[in-house]
Every structure is written in C-alpha cells, then in structure tokens.
Amino acid sequence: AVAISCTIGSLLGLISGYAGGKVDNVIMRAVDVMFSFPDILIALSVVALLGPSLRNAVVAVGISAIPWYARVVRGTVMVEHKKQYFEAAESLGAGHSRLVGRHILPNALPPILVLATLGFSTAILSAAALSFLGLGAQPPEPEWGLELALGRDLMRQAWWIMTFPGLAIAITVLGFNLLGDGLREALDPRQRRS
Secondary structure, eight states: OHHHHHHHHHHHHHHHHHHOHHHHHHHHHHHHHHHTSOHHHHHHHHHHHHOSSHHHHHHHHHHHTHHHHHHHHHHHHHHHHTSHHHHHHHHTTOOHHHIIIIIIHHHHHHHHHHHHHHHHHHHHHHHHHHHHTTSSOOTTSOOHHHHHHHHGGGTTTOTHHHHHHHHHHHHHHHHHHHHHHHHHHHHOGGGOOO
C-alpha cells in the first residue's frame, strides 16, 4: 500500500511542481477532490468496486493515500525550483532529466521517506479496519483486523483472541510512528545542532 501511494503520489507531485501552470492546476484539483473525502471512504469505495480480498484492500489503502504524497512532493519541488543553485543549473543548460534527477529528487527524498515511514502505520490501521468490516482479508488468511472481528463474539469467554491482535496492531503502529519521528529529526537540517 505504501509503495503504491508513494510511487504514484510522488510522481504526480513531481510532475505538478516541476511543470507548473495548467498541468499543476489539473493535478492539484484532482488531489483536492481526493482530499475532500476521508481516506477510509475512498478505500471502502475501491474495495466495493474490486471485491473483498487482502490484495484489493492493500490497493485501496494505497490509492487513498496518494494525495498526501502528491502534496508533500509538490511543495518540496516548488521550494527547490526557486533556489539559486537550481536556477544556476538551469541557466547552464542542464536538461530536464538532470534537473529533476540531480537537483530535485535528492532534496525531495527525505520528506518522502519520513512520510512513507509514517504511512506504514496508517496503512496497517486502514487494512485492519477493512478486514474488521469484512472487506479485507477473508478466512483463512491471517490478518490482525480479521482476528479482531472473529474474536469479537468470544470476548467474554476468550479475551485473549481479541487482545493480542489489538496489542500487535498498537505496538506496530507505535513503532512505525516512533521510527518516522526519528527519521524526521535525523533528516531535518533545522533540527541538527552545530
């Protein structure tokens, strides 16, 4: 899910920020339309179209997160596009592929990595929610959201059936959030001390 959203969203943000003008307007209006709906609603709609399965849930979660990557990458590209080193490379006759590959992408990579790391926790929660609702993984596939749904009726007799998948989700999401915060602090030049 993170690979889908990161790849497509970063590509859209890169094209939008670099091209500007009408291309930027069209892409960002499409992103704004996606932002106007909650992520889980987009994921539910995609799963409803494709059918319930773990693969379709992963695709749905990936599609619902595309706007976040597009916005972040577009903002980074627009900031880098206005810097003096970029204008110098442009005035020296560097081609589009060199400008993007050598000057924009290396500077856009840290925010993308941080967002992708934090996106793992969102993807886990969304996939678990879809499976809990019966739209994600189907029995006998093992998935934490499905385990929560199956243990819901047995909570009074066998509390551990719901407790341990819930704890696994919570600990994993917490771990990815802490990793994302650590990466953000490590890769943000404003956070570094002299």
